[in-house]
Structure formats: C-alpha cells, structure tokens
Amino acid sequence: MSDDALQDRPLELLRRLLRFDTSNPPGNERECIEWIGGLLEALGCEVRIVAQEPQRPNLVARIAGRGESPPLLLQGHVDVVAARGQWRHEPFAGDLADGYVWGRGALDMKGGVAMMLAAFMRAKAGGLQPPGDVILCLLADEEAGSPLGADFLVREHPELFDGVRYCIGEFGGFTMDVAGRRFYPIMVAEKQVCWTRATLRGPAGHGSMPIRGGAMGKLARVLRVLDRRRLPVHVTLVARSMVQAIAADVPATLAVPLKGLLVPALTDRLLDAFGERGRIFDPLLHNTVSATIVGGGDKVNVIPDAISLSLDGRLLPGFGPDELFAELRRLTGVDMELDVVQYDPVAGEPDLAMFDTLAGALRELDPSAKAVPMLLPGVTDGRFFSRLGIQTYGFLPMQLPAELPFMQLIHAENERLPADAVEFGTTAIARVLERF
Ligand SMILES: [Zn+2]
Numbered sequence: 424m425s426d427d428a429l430q431d432r433p434l435e436l437l438r439r440l441l442r443f444d445t446s447n448p449p450g451n452e453r454e455c456i457e458w459i460g461g462l463l464e465a466l467g468c469e470v471r472i473v474a475q476e477p478q479r480p481n482l483v484a485r486i487a488g489r490g491e492s493p494p495l496l497l498q499g500h501v502d503v504v505a506a507r508g509q510w511r512h513e514p515f516a517g518d519l520a521d522g523y524v525w526g527r528g529a530l531d532m533k534g535g536v537a538m539m540l541a542a543f544m545r546a547k548a549g550g551l552q553p554p555g556d557v558i559l560c561l562l563a564d565e566e567a568g569s570p571l572g573a574d575f576l577v578r579e580h581p582e583l584f585d586g587v588r589y590c591i592g593e594f595g596g597f598t599m600d601v602a603g604r605r606f607y608p609i610m611v612a613e614k615q616v617c618w619t620r621a622t623l624r625g626p627a628g629h630g631s632m633p634i635r636g637g638a639m640g641k642l643a644r645v646l647r648v649l650d651r652r653r654l655p656v657h658v659t660l661v662a663r664s665m666v667q668a669i670a671a672d673v674p675a676t677l678a679v680p681l682k683g684l685l686v687p688a689l690t691d692r693l694l695d696a697f698g699e700r701g702r703i704f705d706p707l708l709h710n711t712v713s714a715t716i717v718g719g720g721d722k723v724n725v726i727p728d729a730i731s732l733s734l735d736g737r738l739l740p741g742f743g744p745d746e747l748f749a750e751l752r753r754l755t756g757v758d759m760e761l762d763v764v765q766y767d768p769v770a771g772e773p774d775l776a777m778f779d780t781l782a783g784a785l786r787e788l789d790p791s792a793k794a795v796p797m798l799l800p801g802v803t804d805g806r807f808f809s810r811l812g813i814q815t816y817g818f819l820p821m822q823l824p825a826e827l828p829f830m831q832l833i834h835a836e837n838e839r840l841p842a843d844a845v846e847f848g849t850t851a852i853a854r855v856l857e858r859f
Contacts, residue, residue, distance in 0.1 A: 426462060430544035433849040434524065434842055437537035438517030440501070441526035447502035449478075450571075452563040455501050456480045459540065459561060466547045473580055474563075479571040482561040483583055486547055492555035495859045496590035496813060497543060497852070498804060499536040500565030500572060503528035508836035523839040531833045532593045534840045535819035536561060538848035539591070545849070546856050553856050558587065565804050573804035577811060587813050589777045589859070591852065593803050595817025596785075600825040602673040607785055608797035610817025611773040612661045614706065615766070616802055617736035617744050621645065621751075622760040627728035638719065638730045641757050645732065646714055648755045654710045655750055656687040659739050660772050661798045662707045668795035684708065706800035710747050712736045733764070737800065741771045769806050774814040777859065781818050784854040788847060789822065820844075820851040 429436045443455035460470040463484050474480035488494070504527070506514035512525035519525075524534070543559045545551075560583075564572035576583065595610035623645070625637030663685055670681040680697070683689045690708055694701045705711075712734040719730030736747050748761045775796065782794035797817065805815030821844035823829055832838045 429462060430541045430548055433537050433541035433845045436541055437524055437534055437845050438519065440533040440537055441517035441528055442515055444515045445502045446505045447564060447566040450502050450563055451478055452501050453478045453480055456482050456561060466544055468547055473576060475571050475575050479563040481563055481572060481576055484559045486553060486557045488553040488555040488557065492859055493586050493588040494556035494558055496558045496560060496584060496587045497539040498560040498562060498590055498592045499532055499539055500562040500804060501536055502563055502566050504566050504834050510836050519842060522842055524842055525839045527838055529838050529840040534845060535593055537845055538819055538852050541849040542852035542856055545853050554859055557856055562804060569804055569807060573807040577807045581811055584811050584813065590808055590813050590815040591818045592805050592815045593817050593819060594799055595797055596820040597829060598823050601669055602677050604672055605791060606669060607792050607794045609778065609781055609794050610799045611775060611796045612740050613769055613799040613802050613806060615738040615769045617738050617747055617766050618764040619734040619736045620762045620764050621732040621734055623730045624728060628726040630724035630726060634726055638727055642730050642732060644757050645755050649712060649714055652754060653691055654754060656690040656708050657739055658685050658687060658708065659741060661740065661796055664796050665798060672793055706737065707798050710738050710742055710750060712751065740769060767806050770809045777816060780855060780859055781816060784851045785820060788851055820848040822847055
C-alpha cells in the first residue's frame with residue numbers, strides 16, 4: 424500500500440501507526456516519528472524533530488493561520504505500554520477484523536494520533552488557512568512520565584508553544600452511556616499527582632519483648648483507616664458542571680441522587696449506595712491516596728523503629744500537598760512524617776472558552792450528542808503544557824458501542840477501536856481546525 428493521501432484514509436493511517444512497536448520501555452519512537460515526518464514533508468510541511476535522546480524524538484509541525492486566534496496545539500503521544508497477555512490478534516499487526524482495528528495503542532493513543540494527524544494533513548493538503556496557527560506536536564515517552572517527551576519540550580523548548588492558549592489532547596470525546604443516554608465527556612481538567620512517602624516511627628526493640636503502639640501498630644492503623652474511609656468531600660467547579668450536565672439529561676430517578684452527590688453531607692452515603700456504578704464519581708469528589716509500597720524491618724527478631732509507606736496521592740484542582748497532609752493526619756489520627764516524592768501541579772480552574780466549539784462540532788456529526796465537561800482522575804501530558812498556561816481539552820471523538828469495555832481495554836490485552844471511529848474523530852477535529 425502506498426503512503427499517498429493517507430489523510431483521506433485515516434483508518435489505514437492508524438493501521439500503519441500500530442505496526443511500529445513503540446512499547447515503552449524502551450520506546451524506540453524514532454522510526455514511527457520519522458515515518459510521520461516523511462508524510463508531512465511530502466505535503467510541504469516544515470517538520471522539526473526535537474530530541475533529548477536520538478532514539479526518542481518528538482515532532483513539531485505548523486500550519487500558518489490568519490492570526491485572528493491564538494495558535495491551537497494538537498498533541499498526542501506515539502509510545503505505548505508493553506503488550507502482555509493473550510491477544511486474539513497480534514498486537515503490532517494493525518489487523519482489521521470484526522469491525523475493529525486491533526492493536527496495542529488503538530485507544531491509547533495511536534487512534535487519537537491518527538485522527539489529529541489526518542485532520543492536520545487534510546488542512547495542509549486542502550490549503551486551509553485556519554483562524555490561527557495550528558501546531559501539531561507528536562510526543563515520545565508519555566507512558567513513562569514524559570521526561571523525554573512533553574516534560575522535556577516544555578522545559579527546554581517553551582518557545583515552540585509561544586502564544587498557545589488551547590490544546591487538544593487525550594483523554595475524552597468518546598461516548599459514555601448513562602441510563603441509555605449517550606454523552607461525550609470532554610476532559611477539561613485533571614487531578615494532580617502527589618506521590619508521598621509517609622514515615623511511621625516508634626521505639627525499636629527485641630522481638631522477644633513485644634511493643635504496642637509502635638511503628639507497626641501505626642502502619643496498621645493508617646492502612647485500616649484508608650481501607651474503610653474517604654478523605655473529606657470537595658465539590659469543585661468542574662465536578663459540579665460535569666454532574667449537573669449529566670443529571671439534566673437522565674430520568675429523575677437517577678438525576679436526583681446524582682445531584683445529591685454535590686451536597687457534601689450526602690455525597691459519601693450516595694456513593695456507597697451507587698456502589699460499582701458510582702465508582703467513577705468517587706475520585707472526582709475527594710482527594711485520594713492509595714497505599715502502594717511498604718518498606719521497613721530487616722530482621723525477624725528486631726522490632727523496627729521506622730516504616731515507610733508509599734502513598735499514591737491525587738489532588739483535586741485547586742488543592743496542594745499541605746492540604747492533603749492535613750486531611751490525612753486528621754482522618755487517621757496517626758502522627759507521621761509526610762514528604763512529597765513528586766508533585767505535578769496543574770492550574771486551578773479550567774478555562775472553558777473553547778468547550779462550545781468542540782461540543783458544536785460533535786453535535787453536527789451526531790445530533791443527539793451531549794458533550795459534558797470532565798475532570799479526569801488520572802493524568803495526561805496536558806499537565807506539562809498547563810505550566811505554559813495552556814488549557815488542554817481531551818477531545819478524540821469516538822462513538823463506541825455501549826457494550827465495549829472501553830476503560831478495561833486501555834493498557835490491557837485485545838485493545839481495539841471501532842474502525843469507523845477513526846473517520847468520525849478525524850472529521851470532528853478537522854471541523855475544529857476551521858473555526859477555533
Ligand atoms: Zn495515553
């Protein structure tokens with residue numbers, strides 16, 4: 424198959440992208456990035472390759488606009504996580520079968536990269552003069568925390584993004600069924616990583632002489648409380664707009680308890696009542712910590728005087744580590760040292776100015792589309808661009824069959840994307856490029 428006019432065949436473009444094994448580690452994005460660079464150069468684009476390590480390059484290309492709007496950034500990562508487990512189709516073959524494109528990265532996020540790239544190439548090939556410059560930035564290393572990708576670019580080459588206010592990236596724009604109604608959550612904010620080490624101390628001693636209330640006892644208390652209770656409820660602006668937008672469009676039997684989630688005195692009881700169905704709302708209404716690694720003690724007959732506990736903390740927009748630590752101490756009642764291991768701050772409240780443009784493009788393609796702003800419990804490369812004052816929207820439009828276990832397929836075996844989703848998303852993004 425030739426590389427000609429791949430912008431008109433985004434499905435084929437995706438299948439080609441899937442055949443580059445960009446499993447990270449080690450990443451090896453170079454071949455994939457160079458192939459994309461060649462496609463863009465063939466259309467007359469000037470391509471910049473920016474790399475900290477030669478095998479791990481990032482690509483930046485630009486279409487000049489009319490200067491009426493600030494430049495719009497399209498960013499996506501081409502690396503993927505390792506393909507483990509049993510696959511029905513080889514993970515790096517780009518197979519098309521049963522109406523799906525199969526392969527590692529189909530959802531996260533070569534599907535999205537294919538949409539952005541095809542929309543960008545269409546604009547270039549069609550001679551579009553968009554309202555402002557359009558910058559396409561394809562990144563390495565997202566799955567390993569982006570030190571060679573977005574983090575590197577934002578630190579070392581911020582001038583590439585001068586004047587950019589808004590960005591399209593992962594994660595959002597896919598359909599989500601609630602009570603038979605089809606919503607399109609568009610990510611407008613993400614939670615903040617706040618990895619923390621807790622140190623619990625107590626008297627050391629000989630194992631033959633038990634100690635109560637020591638470091639082990641404190642560890643037990645912390646883990647027990649975290650297993651049973653939540654940190655306090657906080658209703659942020661973005662969580663409120665997300666819940667209200669969904670509640671406005673579902674039957675009252677569901678709308679009433681949904682709106683109740685926004686009343687802090689009721690939130691946790693309603694979440695318990697929703698059970699598994701309410702699970703997605705839980706992290707949107709609390710700062711959270713998950714205990715992940717325990718370290719301490721090295722001899723069976725010595726009671727240790729210190730134990731360390733790693734906590735994967737995630738903060739709501741507008742909160743910082745000190746507030747999380749105060750909440751943790753209050754909830755557990757345990758005296759402990761808390762140290763930040765990594766904190767990736769994200770700007771406070773989202774700037775929703777572009778939301779209606781995105782929602783409008785969706786509605787044209789799917790008249791029943793109801794776009795809702797979404798707060799993401801996880802993180803994307805958007806957090807690095809937010810350091811430059813850039814607002815990211817997670818907007819990779821896909822219509823997904825209600826029965827497709829979308830969230831469970833990401834980073835898992837048999838990752839796949841409905842074949843017609845690629846054209847749908849490409850068209851939606853192409854329309855945004857005409858009118859942002
Ligand atoms: Zn991703």
